Amino acid sequence: MTTEATEGIQALLHEKRTFPPSAEFAAQANGTAEMYDRADADREAFWAEQARKYVRWETDFDQTLDWSGAPFSKWFLGGRLNACVNAVDKHVEAGNGDRVAIHFVGEPEGDTRDITYADLHGQVQKAANALADLGVGQGDAVAIYLPMIPEAVVAMLACARLGAPHTVVFGGFSADALRSRIADAGAKVVITADGGWRRGKPGALKPAVDAALDSGEHPVEKVLVVRRTGQDVPWTDGRDQWWDDALAAAADTHEAQAFDAEHPLFILYTSGTTGKPKGVFHATGGYLVQNAYTSSVVLDIHPESDVYWCTADIGWVTGHSYIVYGPMTLGATQVMYEGTPDTPHQGRFWEIVQEAGVTVLYTAPTAIRTFMKWGTDIPAKFDLSSLRLLGSVGEPINPEAWMWYREHIGGDRTPIVDTWWQTETGAIMISPLPGVTQARPGSAMRPIPGVVAEVVDDAGQPVGNGQGGYLVITEPWPSMLRGVWGDPERYRETYWSRFEGVYFAGDGAKLDDDGNIWVLGRVDDVMNVSGHRMSTAEIESALVSHPKVAEAAVVGAADAMTGQAICAFVILREDVISEADEHGEGAELVAELRAHVAKEIGPIAKPRQIMVVAELPKTRSGKIMRRLLKDVAENREVGDVTTLADSSVMDLISAGMDKGD
Numbered sequence: 241m242t243t244e245a246t247e248g249i250q251a252l253l254h255e256k257r258t259f260p261p262s263a264e265f266a267a268q269a270n271g272t273a274e275m276y277d278r279a280d281a282d283r284e285a286f287w288a289e290q291a292r293k294y295v296r297w298e299t300d301f302d303q304t305l306d307w308s309g310a311p312f313s314k315w316f317l318g319g320r321l322n323a324c325v326n327a328v329d330k331h332v333e334a335g336n337g338d339r340v341a342i343h344f345v346g347e348p349e350g351d352t353r354d355i356t357y358a359d360l361h362g363q364v365q366k367a368a369n370a371l372a373d374l375g376v377g378q379g380d381a382v383a384i385y386l387p388m389i390p391e392a393v394v395a396m397l398a399c400a401r402l403g404a405p406h407t408v409v410f411g412g413f414s415a416d417a418l419r420s421r422i423a424d425a426g427a428k429v430v431i432t433a434d435g436g437w438r439r440g441k442p443g444a445l446k447p448a449v450d451a452a453l454d455s456g457e458h459p460v461e462k463v464l465v466v467r468r469t470g471q472d473v474p475w476t477d478g479r480d481q482w483w484d485d486a487l488a489a490a491a492d493t494h495e496a497q498a499f500d501a502e503h504p505l506f507i508l509y510t511s512g513t514t515g516k517p518k519g520v521f522h523a524t525g526g527y528l529v530q531n532a533y534t535s536s537v538v539l540d541i542h543p544e545s546d547v548y549w550c551t552a553d554i555g556w557v558t559g560h561s562y563i564v565y566g567p568m569t570l571g572a573t574q575v576m577y578e579g580t581p582d583t584p585h586q587g588r589f590w591e592i593v594q595e596a597g598v599t600v601l602y603t604a605p606t607a608i609r610t611f612m613k614w615g616t617d618i619p620a621k622f623d624l625s626s627l628r629l630l631g632s633v634g635e636p637i638n639p640e641a642w643m644w645y646r647e648h649i650g651g652d653r654t655p656i657v658d659t660w661w662q663t664e665t666g667a668i669m670i671s672p673l674p675g676v677t678q679a680r681p682g683s684a685m686r687p688i689p690g691v692v693a694e695v696v697d698d699a700g701q702p703v704g705n706g707q708g709g710y711l712v713i714t715e716p717w718p719s720m721l722r723g724v725w726g727d728p729e730r731y732r733e734t735y736w737s738r739f740e741g742v743y744f745a746g747d748g749a750k751l752d753d754d755g756n757i758w759v760l761g762r763v764d765d766v767m768n769v770s771g772h773r774m775s776t777a778e779i780e781s782a783l784v785s786h787p788k789v790a791e792a793a794v795v796g797a798a799d800a801m802t803g804q805a806i807c808a809f810v811i812l813r814e815d816v817i818s819e820a821d822e823h824g825e826g827a828e829l830v831a832e833l834r835a836h837v838a839k840e841i842g843p844i845a846k847p848r849q850i851m852v853v854a855e856l857p858k859t860r861s862g863k864i865m866r867r868l869l870k871d872v873a874e875n876r877e878v879g880d881v882t883t884l885a886d887s888s889v890m891d892l893i894s895a896g897m898d899k900g901d
């Protein structure tokens with residue numbers, strides 16, 4: 241770790257302020273202090289209890305955990321359930337059909353819709369029948385490429401109802417990214433929309449699906465298209481069908497079947513350390529249990545009285561776990577918002593909180609830092625007194641942002657839960673319990689009851705208080721990923737080979753003097769840009785697929801607003817260098833390369849900065865030393881260069897940067 245980073249950590253660890261929950265909050269909280277003791281005393285019994293408390297099983301399980309095939313786990317063996325029934329039917333049957341499930345706020349002002357659990361019940365049955373009519377059955381994968389509209393929830397739940405694993409692809413990913421995910425998952429059907437609203441304009445989605453399917457062999461037989469913006473769309477007869485027509489033609493009732501607890505619920509692709517995204521997949525039972533449990537004890541959702549709002553997109557794991565499966569299994573009422581925080585004005589989020597009476601808000605540090613930049617006078621114009629709990633997820637939250645969130649959004653009153661988890665963990669793992677923990681700004685604090693995590697050194701030995709190292713999870717947990725789709729070896733190697741017998745999260749962390757965990761960020765080649773995971777290798781391979789690029793190296797440089805920013809160093813092909821020099825087209829070339837990355841992966845992967853260099857710093861064995869490039873990207877003095885094959889390379893790069901400024 242660099243000296244600067246270490247100094248930064250030391251400063252963080254001097255953070256001693258603590259914020260205990262009010263007596264009033266503690267008295268009504270779902271999570272209690274004794275849960276820690278009970279979970280410690282008998283973890284499996286504790287999880288079995290949560291499983292029966294939060295989830296409806298059509299057949300009860302007879303064994304909580306089978307870890308004999310470690311690192312492959314099985315939870316709630318013998319149990320059978322249906323995730324959609326848990327999220328929808330169960331609430332209607334309990335007499336809560338009139339409760340609003342989704343208070344949808346579209347981007348165009350005034351475009352709102354309230355959907356009750358009874359409404360949803362009708363829609364998921366029709367959608368399940370429509371998909372079944374297209375030949376979708378148990379085990380068939382379905383790709384979902386939709387904006388943030390209620391149909392995305394209906395589509396996911398309809399798949400779950402049929403036992404058809406869904407793979408949701410974030411609408412900001414490109415046609416190429418979509419194609420590789422469709423192919424890897426073997427999706428039979430794609431559910432998309434004509435487009436979505438983005439900053440006052442309709443943005444097309446369907447053409448990306450066409451491009452993905454036109455470019456070669458694929459397993460897709462049918463494309464269902466939701467009409468959202470009303471824009472014209474290209475159409476392939478026989479393959480494409482309007483969602484509305486398909487649902488209208490489908491039968492009204494659908495009897496859900498129960499599936500084995502280990503039946504795959506979904507596949508979600510996430511960036512790893514190689515160029516190829518991993519298809520992380522989750523099993524129905526364990527995933528649902530831990531999501532419902534954490535929605536209750538960490539997000540403290542009281543379904544009969546709360547109005548909950550998670551601002552994540554459904555295309556990321558946070559949307560899967562804390563919009564769809566967790567809160568809905570509890571029967572919560574929630575806001576779903578299609579737009580961006582600054583459309584049509586920078587107070588949009590607070591206006592929604594005021595209008596809908598949001599009580600629990602779950603968002604990301606990047607958003608909080610952006611709101612800080614926009615100024616305190618903006619939230620001050622709105623009545624935010626309905627808020628009683630705030631959550632943070634996706635990246636480390638710096639103490640300043642934590643304090644700002646509490647003061648200016650939480651009225652200096654609400655607890656904050658800084659929740660650490662990953663696509664792979666499926667649900668929250670490390671977080672305060674809001675009615676119990678005396679939270680410290682910037683720390684995710686302790687593993688929740690039922691989870692066991694440690695910070696270890698290079699040799700895998702636990703570090704003491706005040707020390708840093710790697711974050712590991714030492715005991716299996718119900719919502720753990722069941723593997724990498726189609727690649728069991730990659731699962732073993734990525735997560736279970738760094739340290740013997742424990743799960744390696746890929747994050748660095750430090751324990752403060754009181755043993756609280758401070759997650760510092762990735763220690764591998766994964767970047768975290770605005771809470772979105774990006775792989776350096778994936779962007780490098782996108783760059784080198786451009787005909788003008790010979791070689792590329794990508795690093796995540798510290799960025800005050802987005803956490804990290806993507807910085808690329810590229811070497812051009814000989815013939816291109818002279819051409820570029822002669823015509824002075826440097827800026828155009830950079831623009832062209834950024835556009836190329838957007839096309840290959842998606843606009844979110846566009847580098848903030850691309851620097852054209854003559855050489856890249858490499859070790860004698862040919863490995864690019866990203867650490868040195870990071871020094872350059874972060875405007876620091878370049879560190880130790882003694883292991884470089886040619887130590888003058890860094891002088892050249894640094895000199896080039898000075899000239900470039």
Ligand code: WTA
Binds near residue numbers: 510760
């Ligand atoms: C980071 C998002 C610090 C971390 C749910 C992790 C965090 C990666 C926190 C997973 C947090 C997430 N504090 N870092 N509270 N939450 N991270 O898979 O680096 O998109 O490994 O899941 O985000 O990102 P993913």
